[in-house]
Amino acid sequence: MLRLRHVDTVTASELKNMQEVLVSKETEVVRSESTARGLTTESHRLQQDLEKVQQLEGKIGAELSTLKEQVSTMETELLTYRDLDALRRSADDKRKRLQEERLTLSQRRDSFLQLLQEMNQKHEALKTKLQENETHAQLTNLERKWQHLEQNNFVMKEFIASKTQENDYESVAKVVYQQVADYNKSLIEALQNNRT
Missing domain, CATH: 1.20.5 (Single alpha-helices involved in coiled-coils or other helix-helix interfaces)
Incomplete structure (x- = not known):
């Protein structure tokens, strides 16, 4: 009730002033948030730039070391070539x-x-x-004859082997004997069946 009374006592101009203050405060809050986001983005960008600068510094240090070695080598060579x-x-x-x-x-x-x-x-x-030398000539001729005889021997061995294989009738005889035995057995069985 007291607050209501207090609100009733507030004039329109005071209310308007309070609204303007509120709007300006809200605007400041929005600006502050925007500034904070911008600062965060800027901080990330600066961090990346710092990492790049550190990498570049490492490369420059390595190149500087290499250049120092080259200068030292060149100075040694200059002493030699002077x-x-x-x-x-x-x-x-x-x-x-x-x-x-x-x-x-x-x-x-x-x-x-x-x-x-x-x-x-x-x-x-x-x-x-x-x-x-006559002995050499005889040996050469004998060597040629020997090679010829070896070749003939090989041909004869091949011929004998093929003829032996052609005349090998034992396997055929076994088959024929087996067939004759089977045929005799069949005839005996047929005769016994006819008697009964």
């Missing part, structure tokens, strides 16, 4: 050593070729001497 006289001496020494090795290998090749030629000549001489 001393051109030493490089020339080294190249000259290597060239001389390779020429000496080439000369040695050429000499060895020539000696091997000469040795090979001598061996071929000896081989040809022995081959000619062997062909002129």
